[in-house]
Amino acid sequence: MNLIQTLLYTGIFFFAITGALKARTHQMDVFGATVLAFVTAYGGGTIRDLLINVPVNWVNDYFAMGLVVAAVLIISLFRINMVRFRKLIFFTDAIGLGLFTAGGIERSLMFGINEGYAVIMGVMSATFGGLVADIICGEVPNLLKRGELYATACLIGGIIYLLLKKAGIEYNTGLFICVVIIVAIRIVSKLKRLTLPEI
Incomplete structure (x- = not known):
């Protein structure tokens, strides 16, 4: 398993956890939680792969499917209060954003997409799986909420990753920095209520 696969699998697991936690906040059963975990984990990557015309990454991948099922089972075994749920959803989502942005960029570059479109x-x-899951739950998607640097955090981290790559920074180091920057921007923007200007 190479680094890109490791990033994507880790991102799948964290986003599946996010989807399963969200399902619990909406009092879904195990089947509903599995559907929501699957959509959260695979929605963005599926759209990406269809757009760049490559095989969808989860087809015939039993390990990745197992990660989603494992995430649902793990969440079903733990009982904590709703305030902690919301905090946990935020942090697992932030980690998933960083991992999927880096993994999505590298997968796109691997199939010949230019740097701008790879970002x-x-x-x-990183964002479209959560968008679809929020729509299913009847919520305003985090992607569209004012006051949260969501896709913006991914964009900044992705651009910095490509600049580091051009500067000759070691591959693994660049990926790690990309993930850390995205997670940090997401967390700081939430805590400090940093927002983009209105139009």
Whole structure:
């Protein structure tokens, strides 16, 4: 298993956890939780792969499917209060954003997509699964909420990752920095209530 696969699998697990936690806040059963975990984990990557015309990454991948099922089972075994749920959802989502942005960029570059569009594909990989899951739950998607640097955090981290790559920074180091920057921006923007200007 190479680094990109490791990033994507880790991102799948964290996003599946996020989806399963969200399902519990909406009092879904195990089946509903599995559906929501699957959509959260795979929605963005599926759209990315269809757009760049490559095989969808989860087809025939039993290990990745197992990660989603494992996430649902783990969440079903733990009982904590709703305030902690919301905090846990936020942090697992932030980690998933960083992992999927980096993994989405690298997967796009691997299939010949130019750097500018690779960043866009990385942002889509990270955010569109959550967008679909929020719509299913009847919520305003985090992607569209004012006052939260969501896709913006992915965009900044993705651009910095490509700049580091051009500067000759070691591959693994660049990926790690990308993930840390995205997670940090997401957390700081939430805590400090940093917002983009209105139009």
